[in-house]
Amino acid sequence: MQAEIISIGTELLLGEIIDTNAAWIARQLTTIGLNLYYKVTVGDNQGRIADILRNSLRRSEVIITTGGLGPTVDDVTREAVAEATNRDLVLDEALVAEVAGFFARMGRPMTANNRKQACLPRGAHVIHNPVGTAPAFAVEQEERVIICLPGVPHEMQYLMEHAVLPWLRARYGLTGVIKSRIVHTCGIGESAVDAQIGDLMHLANPTVGTLAHPGQTDVRIAAKADSEAEAEALIAPVVSELRARLDEYIYGADGETLASAVSALLVEHGLTLALADGVTSGELNLALSQGAQGRKGLVGSLVAPGVAALLEALGLSTEGAPSAAAGARAAEAVRRLYGADLGLALVGPDDPTDAAAGMIYISLAHADGVAQAEPRVPRAGPSGRGWLLHGALDVVRRHLLGLEIR
Amino acid sequence: MQAEIISIGTELLLGEIIDTNAAWIARQLTTIGLNLYYKVTVGDNQGRIADILRNSLRRSEVIITTGGLGPTVDDVTREAVAEATNRDLVLDEALVAEVAGFFARMGRPMTANNRKQACLPRGAHVIHNPVGTAPAFAVEQEERVIICLPGVPHEMQYLMEHAVLPWLRARYGLTGVIKSRIVHTCGIGESAVDAQIGDLMHLANPTVGTLAHPGQTDVRIAAKADSEAEAEALIAPVVSELRARLDEYIYGADGETLASAVSALLVEHGLTLALADGVTSGELNLALSQGAQGRKGLVGSLVAPGVAALLEALGLSTEGAPSAAAGARAAEAVRRLYGADLGLALVGPDDPTDAAAGMIYISLAHADGVAQAEPRVPRAGPSGRGWLLHGALDVVRRHLLGLEIR
Numbered sequence: 151m152q153a154e155i156i157s158i159g160t161e162l163l164l165g166e167i168i169d170t171n172a173a174w175i176a177r178q179l180t181t182i183g184l185n186l187y188y189k190v191t192v193g194d195n196q197g198r199i200a201d202i203l204r205n206s207l208r209r210s211e212v213i214i215t216t217g218g219l220g221p222t223v224d225d226v227t228r229e230a231v232a233e234a235t236n237r238d239l240v241l242d243e244a245l246v247a248e249v250a251g252f253f254a255r256m257g258r259p260m261t262a263n264n265r266k267q268a269c270l271p272r273g274a275h276v277i278h279n280p281v282g283t284a285p286a287f288a289v290e291q292e293e294r295v296i297i298c299l300p301g302v303p304h305e306m307q308y309l310m311e312h313a314v315l316p317w318l319r320a321r322y323g324l325t326g327v328i329k330s331r332i333v334h335t336c337g338i339g340e341s342a343v344d345a346q347i348g349d350l351m352h353l354a355n356p357t358v359g360t361l362a363h364p365g366q367t368d369v370r371i372a373a374k375a376d377s378e379a380e381a382e383a384l385i386a387p388v389v390s391e392l393r394a395r396l397d398e399y400i401y402g403a404d405g406e407t408l409a410s411a412v413s414a415l416l417v418e419h420g421l422t423l424a425l426a427d428g429v430t431s432g433e434l435n436l437a438l439s440q441g442a443q444g445r446k447g448l449v450g451s452l453v454a455p456g457v458a459a460l461l462e463a464l465g466l467s468t469e470g471a472p473s474a475a476a477g478a479r480a481a482e483a484v485r486r487l488y489g490a491d492l493g494l495a496l497v498g499p500d501d502p503t504d505a506a507a508g509m510i511y512i513s514l515a516h517a518d519g520v521a522q523a524e525p526r527v528p529r530a531g532p533s534g535r536g537w538l539l540h541g542a543l544d545v546v547r548r549h550l551l552g553l554e555i556r
Numbered sequence: 557m558q559a560e561i562i563s564i565g566t567e568l569l570l571g572e573i574i575d576t577n578a579a580w581i582a583r584q585l586t587t588i589g590l591n592l593y594y595k596v597t598v599g600d601n602q603g604r605i606a607d608i609l610r611n612s613l614r615r616s617e618v619i620i621t622t623g624g625l626g627p628t629v630d631d632v633t634r635e636a637v638a639e640a641t642n643r644d645l646v647l648d649e650a651l652v653a654e655v656a657g658f659f660a661r662m663g664r665p666m667t668a669n670n671r672k673q674a675c676l677p678r679g680a681h682v683i684h685n686p687v688g689t690a691p692a693f694a695v696e697q698e699e700r701v702i703i704c705l706p707g708v709p710h711e712m713q714y715l716m717e718h719a720v721l722p723w724l725r726a727r728y729g730l731t732g733v734i735k736s737r738i739v740h741t742c743g744i745g746e747s748a749v750d751a752q753i754g755d756l757m758h759l760a761n762p763t764v765g766t767l768a769h770p771g772q773t774d775v776r777i778a779a780k781a782d783s784e785a786e787a788e789a790l791i792a793p794v795v796s797e798l799r800a801r802l803d804e805y806i807y808g809a810d811g812e813t814l815a816s817a818v819s820a821l822l823v824e825h826g827l828t829l830a831l832a833d834g835v836t837s838g839e840l841n842l843a844l845s846q847g848a849q850g851r852k853g854l855v856g857s858l859v860a861p862g863v864a865a866l867l868e869a870l871g872l873s874t875e876g877a878p879s880a881a882a883g884a885r886a887a888e889a890v891r892r893l894y895g896a897d898l899g900l901a902l903v904g905p906d907d908p909t910d911a912a913a914g915m916i917y918i919s920l921a922h923a924d925g926v927a928q929a930e931p932r933v934p935r936a937g938p939s940g941r942g943w944l945l946h947g948a949l950d951v952v953r954r955h956l957l958g959l960e961i962r
Contacts, residue, residue, distance in 0.1 A: 162595075163582065163592060163593075163594075163595055164579075164582050164583065164586065164592065165578065165579025165580065165581075165582040165583050166579075166767075168574060168576070168579065170574070172571065172597075173570075173571025173572075173574065174571065175571075176569065176570050176571040177570070177571050180570065186569060186570065187569075187598070187599060187601075187604055188569075188596065188597070188598055188604070188608070189568075189569055189596070189597035189598075190594065190595070190596050190597075191578075191594070191595035191596075191597075192593070192594055192595075193593060195593075198593055198594070201615070202594070205611060209607075361567075361572070425859075427838075430842075431838075431841055431842050431844075431845035431846075431851065432833075432837075432838025432839065432840075432841035432842045432845070432857055432859060433838065433842050434838075435837055435838035435859050436836075436837050436838045436839050436842060438837075439837035439838070439861070440837075445837065445861035445862075448861065449860065449861070449865060450858070450859050450860035450861065450865055450866070450869055451838055451857070451858075451859040451860075452856070452857075452858055452859075452869075453831075453838060453841050453856050453857040453858075453859060454855065454856035454857075454894070455845070455851035455854065455855070455856065456851075459855060459856055459894075460856070463856055463858075463893060463894055487869060488860070488865075488869055489868075
């Protein structure tokens, strides 16, 4: 069984907006064991969309389109499906009434254009859309199916979850599932992870692979099985093995971020944290506040560009270059300023991306003193920022877990 | 002349990483007047990539692929191009020497796998890659061309700019250009912009359209012409007209953000700004620090969750709910704390996304007093955050330009 996704919209094609729908659909299809082999993006042009659909019908059983179902002249998905499957368009009066009902509930006027949205290729199955005005539909053609969904992400997601996935399972007797678990590590590089778990990467089911991010290495375990429970049973022992081998480097799994893991640890230990941030321009505070625990545990930040401005704002003397000693003073001062249990300071050169300008010091003040991480060499770019954020958060995580600070 | 982009990589297909290359290439192609009609994503599978290439060769003159040029067994773009164009792969010894040179310069060992990267389809033109290890190439086939670029964004971009675009211009005698200008407004909604400039949206060349973002409405002007100068000449009077009509709402154009515009105004006026942030968790500081002026003008932030924590950290008494008066005290206090010319305070409910919990107050302390913006109702979600950030930045912009604060 082969599936493909067709994203329709000139703005997607020209890169004016990023297509997040296709990635979301791809992940959903893998959960029901459908293999996705192609993803095509095409502009709002009936002839070209129809060409693409004819191509897709030759090679794939399930074709899912997004976009082009609105009321304007640009929206031509209905016409293109009719053309590609040699059908005419017919007005579905029941659907007109449904769309009219939606507009009435929203207190908005229904225009003549909206009737166009109820014109579907002859024989199409309507996929009722209670969360928007664009009716979706499916057309079966010689054991294949074209499923047309709106481009608005929340409408598309609602219809996939409530209508399309259940229908595909039933229609094609899809009993297989693919489940995956992602185990997140920090403070250890991809090659060191490879060295620890290389043998597991030769397993056939579940498969095990690594994926490197700045400051974080993920291990992905994916199992194919007849049921979710069976897939879970295949995955669980591998996760246990990973936990045994990578142990203190593992901070969480799946949707968890290091920031949310640290946030949860703070709440669990009933401790508060304040930040003296001379390096990340507030990004560390923002990351910590976006975890599942929200802003709990985090009592605030003092942010300033560079060590001198930071120490001055903390009421400290500002002599000297960034150093572990300056970091310790800042960490203790911000801990006092906010009356927090922990004070984390990042001090570094005025340009925290300039490797030649000096080191970045991460210091954590707590009730019994100050812990120092190994100084970091500044790195530029988004990956440099991610690497530093993870390094700083990992200092807090290790302190809270009683692990050695590195 | 028809172009298409093929993005190669299973991780792109499965939505594990977002494809930003295709959007970037799409924008570059429009600048040389090449029309992009299709964008296809395919996994790391030689047969399927070859199928896609055969399809593309039937309909498009210029085919650009990204990805699959690395040294691992997963990297099969070279093999797929050879298959689709009925060529064999031949080792290019000069290219081996070039790759070896790159590794030598980086002080990294070259493996046997890296030799594979120098095996190209017979007759391919090498596109030399001084910024990475993956050699790129182009294969001409019956008046059509397949151009294969690496997937690493900075390598791909370098090769497009330095080799591919100049080559395409010369090879196909492309003299037409499409140029666009984007004018950014803030503090005015899309429908109000439409009402001001609706007549301009009927122009044929340049075309004029609007695009709404949280807290910001863009106007895009796009012109087709034989040269950049001609296109500019078509665009300029429309931009002047927009400036006349939208005047104080326009903060910048093209790549400029409101944060960078505010940052530039601070530097231009020789003024410094400090933030008392009880609402955005440091995001406002981060946004301001990411403009072209970097951290100039911005002297720091005091960040705390909620008004009580913020006032306490500023050494102020913490009685009372969020209010304009509390905002004014925080703005003045943070201005003093950092010794800044301007102090901007955001105070609001402990949950700054809860519309029922009270209003958000934006206050700007300056040498002559405190300016207050109209209180904002909290809004949830990323668009609510964007709207609030733009609102706060616009207060500073309007103050610096001597405009009424709203």
